[in-house]
Amino acid sequence: MTTDASYDAIIIGAGVIGSAIGYELSKAGRRTLNIDKLPAAGYGSTSNSCAIIRFSYSTYDGVALSWEGQHYWADWRNYLGGDVDERGLINFVQCGTALLKKPGGKSHHEKVVPLLTELDIPFEDWDLDTLLERFPALDGSVFGPPKRPDDEEFWAEPTESLLGAIWTRDAGYISDPQLSAHNLQRACENVGGEFRFNTEVTGIDQVDGRVTGVRLSTGETITAPIVVNVAGPHSFMVNRMAGLEGTMNISTKALRHEVHHVASPEGVNYGSTGCHVQDGDTGIYFRPETGDNILIGSEDPECDPKEWVENPDDYDTEVSAEQWEAQVLRLARRMPDLGVPNVKRGVVDLYDVSDDWIPIYDKTDLGGFYVAIGTSGNQYKNAGVAAAAMAELIDAVEDGHDHDNEPVVHVGRYTGLEIDMSTFGRNRTINPNSSFSVNG
Numbered sequence: 001m002t003t004d005a006s007y008d009a010i011i012i013g014a015g016v017i018g019s020a021i022g023y024e025l026s027k028a029g030r031r032t033l034n035i036d037k038l039p040a041a042g043y044g045s046t047s048n049s050c051a052i053i054r055f056s057y058s059t060y061d062g063v064a065l066s067w068e069g070q071h072y073w074a075d076w077r078n079y080l081g082g083d084v085d086e087r088g089l090i091n092f093v094q095c096g097t098a099l100l101k102k103p104g105g106k107s108h109h110e111k112v113v114p115l116l117t118e119l120d121i122p123f124e125d126w127d128l129d130t131l132l133e134r135f136p137a138l139d140g141s142v143f144g145p146p147k148r149p150d151d152e153e154f155w156a157e158p159t160e161s162l163l164g165a166i167w168t169r170d171a172g173y174i175s176d177p178q179l180s181a182h183n184l185q186r187a188c189e190n191v192g193g194e195f196r197f198n199t200e201v202t203g204i205d206q207v208d209g210r211v212t213g214v215r216l217s218t219g220e221t222i223t224a225p226i227v228v229n230v231a232g233p234h235s236f237m238v239n240r241m242a243g244l245e246g247t248m249n250i251s252t253k254a255l256r257h258e259v260h261h262v263a264s265p266e267g268v269n270y271g272s273t274g275c276h277v278q279d280g281d282t283g284i285y286f287r288p289e290t291g292d293n294i295l296i297g298s299e300d301p302e303c304d305p306k307e308w309v310e311n312p313d314d315y316d317t318e319v320s321a322e323q324w325e326a327q328v329l330r331l332a333r334r335m336p337d338l339g340v341p342n343v344k345r346g347v348v349d350l351y352d353v354s355d356d357w358i359p360i361y362d363k364t365d366l367g368g369f370y371v372a373i374g375t376s377g378n379q380y381k382n383a384g385v386a387a388a389a390m391a392e393l394i395d396a397v398e399d400g401h402d403h404d405n406e407p408v409v410h411v412g413r414y415t416g417l418e419i420d421m422s423t424f425g426r427n428r429t430i431n432p433n434s435s436f437s438v439n440g
């Protein structure tokens with residue numbers, strides 16, 4: 001077999017996390033190559049991400065990772081090494097998050113508030129009057145638990161009110177997630193990293209339990225002692241190529257997910273004056289979107305069918321009438337002046353979901369082969385910190401460190417928080433504190 005090129009590290013995938021890992025490994029002096037089968041960085045699931053930056057996870061490490069992750073976005077220009085991209089840099093819109101407080105227990109805020117407090121993350125505990133003063137377009141009733149519109153209870157007159165909301169002012173969203181991956185590509189290229197597009201990895205080469213490189217659809221072979229699987233919803237297929245299927249306690253699979261866009265109610269201008277709302281009561285989240293639109297995602301409530309996808313290259317990419325109706329009408333309950341449009345607008349993409357909706361950032365049983373996968377619809381925000389932690393983990397393991405028995409602890413560059421990487425290990429037991437949803 002002839003070798004067509006040789007690198008210190010190959011990263012499979014050039015989404016926001018793959019590109020960030022390329023950047024971190026290049027900055028540390030490695031010759032890297034990101035390979036992606038699509039035509040440009042961030043064209044995979046990153047492109048349809050809602051790109052919300054929030055801190056409302058269910059576990060200590062989940063919240064710590066997201067708080068550290070936020071600082072990368074706030075410091076984007078410095079982090080990238082300047083104005084590196086001819087297309088300009090992304091905009092981090094810090095519109096804040098209102099996490100709605102439901103009465104009667106089992107409200108997500110009950111898990112989150114102690115963690116925000118422990119980690120010293122600024123938040124305000126708003127009563128309902130404060131929430132409605134700040135965001136008068138919202139209705140403060142309890143409509144839940146979440147139902148589908150064909151359930152007659154969906155339209156029942158509410159009898160209770162929300163308790164208010166937990167407000168985190170530093171939260172927000174990124175204006176253009178595809179551009180963020182392109183920004184990272186340019187930053188990576190500036191420090192010597194290379195990218196190759198329209199090229200599919202079709203095989204993982206190995207000798208004596210160690211990866212030696214990858215094979216491409218073109219028939220070429222590229223060698224490298226380090227290969228990182230950052231293939232998003234295709235991650236399980238890349239692990240299968242590497243012969244790793246069934247070798248990890250935690251597995252990943254692709255889940256179809258719809259996000260819808262509606263115009264702001266007349267006179268509300270939610271696009272410029274609204275905030276990100278986590279509404280576990282109706283089972284949706286929503287945020288302002290450019291052009292005075294509102295973007296609506298689902299918190300995957302139990303009443304909604306889950307559409308697992310066997311083949312991530314073949315799934316229905318059309319917005320469905322049923323899910324459109326469910327998500328838009330849920331928002332119409334929370335925002336009574338919302339007009340419900342006849343024309344469906346939105347995007348459909350795949351989450352790469354792990355068994356406990358917490359990512360896997362780890363080595364594997366194949367020497368030199370690493371994974372940053374299982375991002376479960378909630379790791380866009382962590383691209384910077386996940387990449388820094390992965391680069392540290394890779395350095396440590398390649399230097400002979402026994403990460404399986406003495407897990408690497410990543411110290412956040414910005415916050416100094418200690419993040420125990422065993423939380424994201426491939427062989428962890430399923431984390432019972434997880435919400436088993438996009439809330440991680």
Ligand SMILES: Cc1cc2nc3c(=O)[nH]c(=O)nc-3n(C[C@H](O)[C@H](O)[C@H](O)COP(=O)(O)OP(=O)(O)OC[C@H]3O[C@@H](n4cnc5c(N)ncnc54)[C@H](O)[C@@H]3O)c2cc1C
Pocket residue numbers: 012013014015016017018019035036037038042043044045046047048049050051052053199200201202230231232233234238257258259348349350351372375376377378379380381382
């Ligand atoms: C609808 C939706 C909404 C979301 N909203 C949020 C949110 O609000 N906040 C948040 O934090 N997270 C959110 N997420 C999750 C977040 O977007 C993802 O976790 C993140 O974008 C994953 O980035 P990535 O680089 O790991 O993967 P991807 O962007 O999926 O990139 C993987 C790349 O690998 C390439 N690839 C795969 N197989 C091969 C192969 N064999 N050869 C070559 N290339 C290959 C693909 O072409 C792809 O470009 C959302 C996700 C979705 C789908």
